[in-house]
Amino acid sequence: MSKIEIRGIYKLFGDDPEKHLEQAKAGMSKEQMLADNGHTIGLRDISLSIEAGSIFVIMGLSGSGKSTLIRHFNRLIEPTAGEILVDGQNVMELGTRDLETFRQQTMSMVFQRFGLLPHHSVLDNAAYGLKIQGKGRKEREEKATHWLEQVGLAGFEQQFPHQLSGGMQQRVGLARALATDAEILLMDEAFSALDPLIRREMQDQLLALQAKLNKTIVFITHDLDEALRLGNRIAILKDGELVQEGTPEDILLHPANDYVQSFLQDVNRGKVLTASHALSRGSLTLTTRTQPAKALQLLQDKARDYAPVLDGKALRGVITVASVQKAQADGARDIANYLDDVTSVPADTGLDEVLGHMLREQQPLAVTGENGEFVGWLSRSKVSELVSPTPEESQ
Amino acid sequence: MSDNFPQVFDARGMRHSIDQFVEGLVTNYADVLETISAPFLHMLVWIEQLLRTAPWWSVVIAVGVIAWLASRRILMALGMALMLCVVGLLGLWDQGMQTLALMIMSTAISVIIGIPVGIMMSRFSWLRRIMLPVLDVMQTMPGFVYLIPVVMLFGLGKIPAIIATVIYAVPPLIRLTDLGIRLVDQDVLEASRAFGANPRQQLFGVQLPLALPNIMAGINQTTMMALSMVVIASMIGARGLGQEVLLGINRLEVGRGLLAGTAIVVLAIIFDRITQAYGKRQTAGGNS
Numbered sequence: 001m002s003k004i005e006i007r008g009i010y011k012l013f014g015d016d017p018e019k020h021l022e023q024a025k026a027g028m029s030k031e032q033m034l035a036d037n038g039h040t041i042g043l044r045d046i047s048l049s050i051e052a053g054s055i056f057v058i059m060g061l062s063g064s065g066k067s068t069l070i071r072h073f074n075r076l077i078e079p080t081a082g083e084i085l086v087d088g089q090n091v092m093e094l095g096t097r098d099l100e101t102f103r104q105q106t107m108s109m110v111f112q113r114f115g116l117l118p119h120h121s122v123l124d125n126a127a128y129g130l131k132i133q134g135k136g137r138k139e140r141e142e143k144a145t146h147w148l149e150q151v152g153l154a155g156f157e158q159q160f161p162h163q164l165s166g167g168m169q170q171r172v173g174l175a176r177a178l179a180t181d182a183e184i185l186l187m188d189e190a191f192s193a194l195d196p197l198i199r200r201e202m203q204d205q206l207l208a209l210q211a212k213l214n215k216t217i218v219f220i221t222h223d224l225d226e227a228l229r230l231g232n233r234i235a236i237l238k239d240g241e242l243v244q245e246g247t248p249e250d251i252l253l254h255p256a257n258d259y260v261q262s263f264l265q266d267v268n269r270g271k272v273l274t275a276s277h278a279l280s281r282g283s284l285t286l287t288t289r290t291q292p293a294k295a296l297q298l299l300q301d302k303a304r305d306y307a308p309v310l311d312g313k314a315l316r317g318v319i320t321v322a323s324v325q326k327a328q329a330d331g332a333r334d335i336a337n338y339l340d341d342v343t344s345v346p347a348d349t350g351l352d353e354v355l356g357h358m359l360r361e362q363q364p365l366a367v368t369g370e371n372g373e374f375v376g377w378l379s380r381s382k383v384s385e386l387v388s389p390t391p392e393e394s395q
Numbered sequence: 396m397s398d399n400f401p402q403v404f405d406a407r408g409m410r411h412s413i414d415q416f417v418e419g420l421v422t423n424y425a426d427v428l429e430t431i432s433a434p435f436l437h438m439l440v441w442i443e444q445l446l447r448t449a450p451w452w453s454v455v456i457a458v459g460v461i462a463w464l465a466s467r468r469i470l471m472a473l474g475m476a477l478m479l480c481v482v483g484l485l486g487l488w489d490q491g492m493q494t495l496a497l498m499i500m501s502t503a504i505s506v507i508i509g510i511p512v513g514i515m516m517s518r519f520s521w522l523r524r525i526m527l528p529v530l531d532v533m534q535t536m537p538g539f540v541y542l543i544p545v546v547m548l549f550g551l552g553k554i555p556a557i558i559a560t561v562i563y564a565v566p567p568l569i570r571l572t573d574l575g576i577r578l579v580d581q582d583v584l585e586a587s588r589a590f591g592a593n594p595r596q597q598l599f600g601v602q603l604p605l606a607l608p609n610i611m612a613g614i615n616q617t618t619m620m621a622l623s624m625v626v627i628a629s630m631i632g633a634r635g636l637g638q639e640v641l642l643g644i645n646r647l648e649v650g651r652g653l654l655a656g657t658a659i660v661v662l663a664i665i666f667d668r669i670t671q672a673y674g675k676r677q678t679a680g681g682n683s
Contacts, residue, residue, distance in 0.1 A: 104591030115586030129590045
């Protein structure tokens with residue numbers, strides 16, 4: 001069961017949204033709706049399911065409805081139609097009090113422009129969620145101090161927000177959100193207001209924290225690089241409609257339409273795609289115990305110049321036709337002593353790093369799995385195709 | 396001179412019926428109103444007695460301490476204390492204390508009325524639509540117009556002076572409270588909602604503290620306007636510096652009028668600097 005499930009969310013802005021909901025459901029265009037009755041379609045038929053412990057990125061340009069959508073999760077904005085389920089509970093059915101409790105305990109939020117209280121110290125800001133929960137001062141301050149330390153702000157407790165840089169202020173925002181122990185973290189363009197270096201640093205920090213905390217994170221961004229870096233899954237919105245939803249690889253390798261494709265143009269694909277995406281198929285493998293005659297026959301059958309040699313599952317080296325022939329001439333029992341060394345890269349290495357190896361090594365590159373087992377050869381043509389797709393192929 | 400503007404209704408007759416209405420109020424409700432206003436009168440008399448019977452130096456020290464609490468600057472505190480001494484040096488200490496008591500009382504009542512009304516206005520736009528023209532009328536209607544019925548209802552003395560002063564002085568506080576709350580950074584307010592703050596926690600934890608600089612500016616304006624009312628208030632029997640000015644006018648004693656006027660200005664400066672310093676310190680995000 002998913003942690004968060006939203007079904008058929010519609011949001012219309014205007015004087016009487018209910019009245020025009022049916023028209024929106026019937027598929028009336030945004031422009032038509034605005035011209036006919038002055039209502040704006042904010043979101044149209046959005047359904048998503050978000051797994052516990054994952055980072056789910058919602059991405060889109062400004063005006064795509066992504067910030068509206070994230071505010072539906074904790075009902076800072078009420079949908080015109082649709083359901084929001086968290087842990088199977090329908091959030092739409094909560095009364096005022098229950099909704100407040102829900103916001104206090106189940107979801108916390110980090111904002112693009114921080115939303116810190118300017119008249120409170122960093123410590124009190126980090127403790128804000130706990131204060132709303134009604135926790136005592138001692139517990140509040142202990143937890144807030146702990147989380148400020150976790151985000152790297154130890155020693156700044158008594159400062160005021162305006163005395164800190166943007167990046168530090170957002171760390172306070174993050175500490176405030178983490179301090180409530182909510183299982184779900186909503187991050188609305190949390191890093192967009194920060195400069196690139198700090199943003200990068202914050203992304204690393206978020207990933208490091210997530211590895212420890214395993215929260216369910218909904219992350220909004222307009223930056224596809226950020227989306228690809230952080231997201232376990234990515235949903236792309238355009239004009240209030242869901243264009244594509246999938247893993248970063250899905251989106252890079254199979255963009256749903258030209259709109260998604262146009263996003264992908266400037267993206268650093270080498271960071272997202274890994275060696276495992278660029279394997280050549282139908283590999284022939286030999287073992288250290290293969291007899292030279294047998295090896296030669298296999299190589300000739302498959303018309304190969306070389307083959308990987310395994311010991312069990314682990315890669316030991318590579319053998320060429322010339323070496324096999326030498327082994328046969330020497331009358332060796334097996335090919336174990338005639339191997340050449342081979343360079344290998346782990347399957348999860350980013351293609352940009354793989355490129356470096358490719359340029360340094362003239363020899364074929366082997367790709368190994370988590371336990372050093374041989375997965376396949378790296379295909380040079382596939383790497384170059386993935387890193388810089390030619391326009392014909394991408395269409 | 397012939398008045399040839401067409402008469403749509405009988406304006407002279409209206410005057411008469413308004414007069415009758417007010418007279419009716421006076422005959423029927425004057426006692427009730429007096430009973431209601433009695434606690435305020437006691438309160439004012441108590442403050443006045445306190446200020447007038449206390450040794451002058453204790454009042455000076457108290458003002459210095461308040462100035463220090465508001466500004467956290469020693470120089471400011473000393474300056475304000477010295478300013479108050481000027482009132483005494485001008486030979487107007489007793490009258491000054493009477494005016495000060497009236498000021499404190501009307502400012503306190505203005506705050507008690509003005510801030511809640513301002514909060515309500517920021518919440519409900521319908522109330523805002525009603526209140527804005529009402530506030531305009533309160534500020535532009537000449538004070539004497541409402542002095543007449545107020546005096547008829549409450550008689551001459553301190554209570555009508557306070558009422559007239561509050562009517563004149565409360566609008567800026569209401570306006571600035573409303574404005575201050577509506578100008579509160581929506582991102583901060585949204586953050587507080589997202590963490591599950593209820594409306595009361597939003598009001599006292601976010602909206603009022605962030606609106607405080609504006610509210611303090613409102614209180615500052617209120618005290619200034621209240622002070623400008625003291626001369627008019629003295630016409631209906633409020634003693635103090637205003638009465639001195641009035642005497643100066645009546646007897647054509649320029650010196651008496653000027654000295655009393657100077658004392659009023661000095662009080663105004665003290666009120667102004669203290670409220671402003673407090674407001675500024677709030678804006679700076681000090682160690683509150």
